Amino acid sequence: MSPPRRVVLLARPGPACERLAEAAREAGAEIALIADPTDTQPETVLAARPEALLVALEPAVESAIERFQDIYTDPDLIVLFE
Numbered sequence: 001m002s003p004p005r006r007v008v009l010l011a012r013p014g015p016a017c018e019r020l021a022e023a024a025r026e027a028g029a030e031i032a033l034i035a036d037p038t039d040t041q042p043e044t045v046l047a048a049r050p051e052a053l054l055v056a057l058e059p060a061v062e063s064a065i066e067r068f069q070d071i072y073t074d075p076d077l078i079v080l081f082e
Helices: 013-028 040-045 064-072
Strands: 005-012 030-035 052-055 077-082
Touching: 005 013, 013 030, 030 040, 040 064, 052 064
Parallel strands: 005 030, 005 052, 052 077
Antiparallel strands: none
């Protein structure tokens, strides 16, 4: 059995964030960080050493998530947009 993947969840606080975190845990992920993309810097995400990034898309965060573009294009990172 392989160790759980370290996942960073970028989502605004609330029920949707909680559901995504729970779904990731149930799938065997280790949640390394849950961060609101509107007030989190890319350096904070990288410091959590994620193997995967789960991004909850919603209109309120569309402009904020552009700051994470360099992370999205990292070939060693799995990126999922929900």
